[in-house]
Amino acid sequence: MSQPESAVADAQAGGRSGQEPLAKLAARYGLRRAIARPRFPVYVRQLWERRHFILTYATSRNVSKYSNSALGQLWQVLTPLLNAGIYFVMFGIILGGRGNIANYPAFLLTGMFVFTYTQRTVTAGAKSISGNLSLIRALHFPRASLPLAYAIQELQQLAISMGVLLVIVLITQEPITWFWLMIPIVLLLQTMFNVGAGLIIARLGASMRDLNQLLPFITRTWLYASGVFFSIQEKVVGSAELPQWIADVMYYANPAASYIEVMRDILITKVDHVPPQSVWISCVFWAVFTLGFGFWYFWRAEERYGRG
Known part of the structure; x- marks a missing residue:
C-alpha cells in the first residue's frame, strides 16, 4: 500500500476510533494541503x-x-476615439473646457488614452476571479495569473492605441522630440500601477459581488477628477477660486492624473503649464507601492479564491 493510501486508511480508522487527529496523521506521513498558500x-x-x-x-x-464583430480589433481604437469625440463636443465646445489650451484635441486624446488604459485594467481585474471560477476550481495554479493576464491583455491593446495617438499628435503639428524616448518609461510605471491596482480589485471583486455594479460609478468619478478634459492647474489655481494645495492633491493623490500630466508634458509642447518635477516622483511612488502592496494583498487570500 502506498504512503497516501496508508494515510487515508489510518485517517478512516482514526476517525472511527477517535485515536489520532487528521492533522497529526498528515504531519506523520508528510502530507500537505494541495491548495495551501505558498510562501x-x-x-x-x-x-x-x-x-x-x-x-x-x-x-x-x-x-x-x-471576433464576432465586423470591425474586429479596430474597436479597441475606435472606442476611445469615439468617447474622445463625444467629450470634445460636450466639454471642449459646449462647456468651454478648452480654456486657453492651444492644442486641445491632442490634450484631450492623450488624457483619454492614458486614463482608458488604467480604467480598463482595473475593471477587467474586478472580473478576473469571479468570471473564471470553473477554471479556478478545476486546475491548481497561482490565482494571480488571471489578473496578470487581464493586465497584459490591456497592455497589448494599448500598444495599438498609442500608435494611433502618436499619429494624431503629429497631425496636430506637434514635433517629435527627444522626450518621446521617455514614453516607454511612463508606460512601464503606469503598467506597474495598473497590475497592482488590478490585483487589489481582483481580491475585492472575488468577495464583493456588487463591486462590478459599483465600478462604473467609481471609474466615472475618477475620470472627472483626473484632469482628462481640463488643465488641473488652470481650472483649480488659475481660476483663483481654490488654493494650490487642492491642485497638489489632485496631482499627487490621484495616480491617473500624474500619468496623464507626465505623458502630456512629453507629447505636447504647446501646453502652457508644465507639471512640476515632483509629479514624476508621484508616478514612481504609485507604481512601486501599488505593485508591491497589490501582490501581497492578493497573495494573502490565495486559499480563498474559488470557494463558496
Whole structure:
C-alpha cells in the first residue's frame, strides 16, 4: 500500500476510533494541503514559471474579444476615439473646457488614452476571479495569473492605441522630440500601477459581488477628477477660486492624473503649464507601492479564491 493510501486508511480508522487527529496523521506521513498558500517568494517563482500560460491566455482573449464583430480589433481604437469625440463636443465646445489650451484635441486624446488604459485594467481585474471560477476550481495554479493576464491583455491593446495617438499628435503639428524616448518609461510605471491596482480589485471583486455594479460609478468619478478634459492647474489655481494645495492633491493623490500630466508634458509642447518635477516622483511612488502592496494583498487570500 502506498504512503497516501496508508494515510487515508489510518485517517478512516482514526476517525472511527477517535485515536489520532487528521492533522497529526498528515504531519506523520508528510502530507500537505494541495491548495495551501505558498510562501511569497515561492509564489512569485510559480508565477514566473507560468509566464507562457499567462501571455498565451492574454493573447487568446485579445483575439477572441472582437471576433464576432465586423470591425474586429479596430474597436479597441475606435472606442476611445469615439468617447474622445463625444467629450470634445460636450466639454471642449459646449462647456468651454478648452480654456486657453492651444492644442486641445491632442490634450484631450492623450488624457483619454492614458486614463482608458488604467480604467480598463482595473475593471477587467474586478472580473478576473469571479468570471473564471470553473477554471479556478478545476486546475491548481497561482490565482494571480488571471489578473496578470487581464493586465497584459490591456497592455497589448494599448500598444495599438498609442500608435494611433502618436499619429494624431503629429497631425496636430506637434514635433517629435527627444522626450518621446521617455514614453516607454511612463508606460512601464503606469503598467506597474495598473497590475497592482488590478490585483487589489481582483481580491475585492472575488468577495464583493456588487463591486462590478459599483465600478462604473467609481471609474466615472475618477475620470472627472483626473484632469482628462481640463488643465488641473488652470481650472483649480488659475481660476483663483481654490488654493494650490487642492491642485497638489489632485496631482499627487490621484495616480491617473500624474500619468496623464507626465505623458502630456512629453507629447505636447504647446501646453502652457508644465507639471512640476515632483509629479514624476508621484508616478514612481504609485507604481512601486501599488505593485508591491497589490501582490501581497492578493497573495494573502490565495486559499480563498474559488470557494463558496
